[in-house]
Amino acid sequence: MTMTLILEQTFNGLQAGVTLFLVAAGLTLILGIMDFVFLAHGAQVMIGAYAAAAITGATGNFYLGLLLAIPVTFASGYLLEFLIIRHLYQRDHMEQVLATFGLILFFNEVIRIGFGPAALYSDLPPSLSGFVEILPDTPYPAYRLAVILAGLVLALAIHLFVSRTRVGAMVRAGANNPMMTAALGINIKILFRLIFATGACFAGVAGMLLGPLTSVQPGMGEPLLILSLVVIIIGGIGSVRGAFIAAIIVGLVDTLGRVFLPALLRLVIDQAAADGAGPALASMLVYILMALVLIFRPTGLFPAKGS
Amino acid sequence: MLGYLVDLMRLSRDGIRDNRLLWLLIAGFALFPIFTHFADLPFWNDVAMRIMLLGMAAMGLNLVLGYGGMVSFGHAAFIGIGAYCVGISQFYGITNGWAHLLFSLVACGAAGLVIGYLALRTSGIYFIMITLAFAQMLFFLFVSLETYGGDDGMSIDRAAFGVVDLYDPLRLYFLTWICLALVGLALMFIVRSRFGVTLRAIKSNESRVEAMGLVPLRFKITGYVISAVICGLAGALFASWQEYVSPDIMHWTRSGELMIIIILGGLATLAGPLLGAIVFLLLEEMLPWLLGVVAPAYAENWMILFGPILIMVVMFGRGGLVGLLDRWWAADKAGRSVR
Numbered sequence A: 001m002t003m004t005l006i007l008e009q010t011f012n013g014l015q016a017g018v019t020l021f022l023v024a025a026g027l028t029l030i031l032g033i034m035d036f037v038f039l040a041h042g043a044q045v046m047i048g049a050y051a052a053a054a055i056t057g058a059t060g061n062f063y064l065g066l067l068l069a070i071p072v073t074f075a076s077g078y079l080l081e082f083l084i085i086r087h088l089y090q091r092d093h094m095e096q097v098l099a100t101f102g103l104i105l106f107f108n109e110v111i112r113i114g115f116g117p118a119a120l121y122s123d124l125p126p127s128l129s130g131f132v133e134i135l136p137d138t139p140y141p142a143y144r145l146a147v148i149l150a151g152l153v154l155a156l157a158i159h160l161f162v163s164r165t166r167v168g169a170m171v172r173a174g175a176n177n178p179m180m181t182a183a184l185g186i187n188i189k190i191l192f193r194l195i196f197a198t199g200a201c202f203a204g205v206a207g208m209l210l211g212p213l214t215s216v217q218p219g220m221g222e223p224l225l226i227l228s229l230v231v232i233i234i235g236g237i238g239s240v241r242g243a244f245i246a247a248i249i250v251g252l253v254d255t256l257g258r259v260f261l262p263a264l265l266r267l268v269i270d271q272a273a274a275d276g277a278g279p280a281l282a283s284m285l286v287y288i289l290m291a292l293v294l295i296f297r298p299t300g301l302f303p304a305k306g307s
Numbered sequence B: 001m002l003g004y005l006v007d008l009m010r011l012s013r014d015g016i017r018d019n020r021l022l023w024l025l026i027a028g029f030a031l032f033p034i035f036t037h038f039a040d041l042p043f044w045n046d047v048a049m050r051i052m053l054l055g056m057a058a059m060g061l062n063l064v065l066g067y068g069g070m071v072s073f074g075h076a077a078f079i080g081i082g083a084y085c086v087g088i089s090q091f092y093g094i095t096n097g098w099a100h101l102l103f104s105l106v107a108c109g110a111a112g113l114v115i116g117y118l119a120l121r122t123s124g125i126y127f128i129m130i131t132l133a134f135a136q137m138l139f140f141l142f143v144s145l146e147t148y149g150g151d152d153g154m155s156i157d158r159a160a161f162g163v164v165d166l167y168d169p170l171r172l173y174f175l176t177w178i179c180l181a182l183v184g185l186a187l188m189f190i191v192r193s194r195f196g197v198t199l200r201a202i203k204s205n206e207s208r209v210e211a212m213g214l215v216p217l218r219f220k221i222t223g224y225v226i227s228a229v230i231c232g233l234a235g236a237l238f239a240s241w242q243e244y245v246s247p248d249i250m251h252w253t254r255s256g257e258l259m260i261i262i263i264l265g266g267l268a269t270l271a272g273p274l275l276g277a278i279v280f281l282l283l284e285e286m287l288p289w290l291l292g293v294v295a296p297a298y299a300e301n302w303m304i305l306f307g308p309i310l311i312m313v314v315m316f317g318r319g320g321l322v323g324l325l326d327r328w329w330a331a332d333k334a335g336r337s338v339r
Helices: A002-033 A041-059 A062-083 A093-115 A142-164 A166-176 A178-183 A188-210 A221-235 A240-268 A271-296 B002-012 B016-039 B043-067 B076-091 B097-119 B125-144 B169-192 B194-204 B206-211 B216-242 B252-265 B272-294 B296-301 B303-316 B320-338
Strands: A131-135 A138-141
Touching: A002 A041, A002 A131, A002 A138, A002 A142, A002 A166, A002 A188, A002 A221, A002 A240, A041 A062, A041 A093, A041 A188, A041 A221, A062 A188, A093 B125, A093 B252, A093 B296, A093 B303, A131 A142, A138 A142, A142 A166, A142 A188, A142 A240, A166 A178, A166 A188, A178 A188, A188 A221, A221 A240, A221 A271, A221 B125, A240 A271, A271 B097, A271 B125, B016 B043, B016 B169, B016 B272, B016 B320, B043 B169, B043 B194, B043 B216, B043 B252, B043 B272, B076 B097, B076 B125, B076 B216, B076 B252, B097 B125, B097 B216, B125 B252, B169 B194, B169 B216, B194 B206, B194 B216, B206 B216, B252 B272, B252 B303, B252 B320, B272 B296, B272 B303, B272 B320, B296 B303
Parallel strands: none
Antiparallel strands: A131 A138
């Protein structure tokens, strides 16, 4: 029984981890290469989820919804960079926080007007609504498994793109030293815009995948944004590899901590105290992890910037 | 001592308009209840109260954010600690309001010391994020502390402040006003003192300050603790005024709000945070009303205007409102001297 529970929760942690990675992958590059504090990345998650839910609702086909929502999120990221963000690269971090905070309020309100304040629930397609036996007698929701697989495939694709292609080399060079990269004749402005749009796209995909698992509502991206910031800081700003490892760690620590920490505490201290402290400690766990990482390695586990 | 005062006078010349504006605003808050009394608008006393409290917290944050150049994205945590100190000490039967305030200040000072010591090892984006992380940590701590109400928060009886009977809401208003004036006075001296000047020097060039034989970290931590204590005071007053405290008070968006207020008003100015709080909360009150007149169906969606206003402020408003007033004053003076 406990083995089943541990396995199940590990899979849940993995699923949380890969979706976190999809949000963090673009954001770590935005923070690293453009040195831009972009808080409205959570809004991209929301836009993706709503686009997918709306298109699925209109066409009745879940996969078509996913497919058609991707260009929507790409376009929204591209337009946002073109209209507003590119004017803010030269500003200091504080002003970037303020402007992107304004964007969050704006996008939440647009969605609230367009779709109403209530949460949307989208049904799973019949092909993914069943269970899969990951071990004999251990059923696991097929959709969550599909999310894990999709996330891993996308992570692999991002990894290959960043480490094997010419544009990927430009991205890495940009994360290491943007000025020098521009001096070598690489059009860093176009690079910025494409990274931004692609990052928005991945965040949108995370939103689409999470849509059927959580409620699709205004502001749904914000908790995910905060967690992905934690991931980015732990992994090292600008490092896609670091973001992946940190995302999996954070996903597992958060999920497993919430389930098992109260039980573990009960072994050490008496039950009443454990029941009080367990949930408190569990919800603080990822932030404690981040603070510890920053105290001992102030630039994260895999810093991308050359020193 | 005399030399020190002369120093102070000399230094304060550059901020003389800023000083004047600050005391003008504070005086305005003292007279405001008279206006609301005769105009029969008691609701606006509440708005003024909120402005004073948010303004006070923003003034505290401005010491590190504006003067010290440390972008803390987690100061809502100190407001929360201050507020919860009131709630928790009352939970254990301590009803003396002065004791509440004392607990809040001590707790926030201690929390500021620990968080500042750990967070100030990092800088730049990492500092923004680690302060956010600490604030989130405390947020979730209070969310999961069921004893103190957890998610729903806890209600608080209005505290007894000895001779000052606070059952009359106006008394609490004036207690807050006195605190605001004290904070303003303290900050006026702090930013012009040796300590404040060093803090500002660290902002513009930290290694140079270090080369002069000073230890920047000490100054930064001290500044951080002072600002934490001011935010804690605002939080404690907020809790006794609302007679209620919940984790909502320290939600991360509140830290964003404080930053917005400072940038709106003017970074590294004394009057800026207060002016910013006035404009911020007035916008919050007026925009729904304005939308209600123009498009009644969308009155609730006032943030759709508020968001773009913030972006505009960043894109076009250099130096915030105080900067704007300063430029206007300067232009006025230039115009007069030509004539």
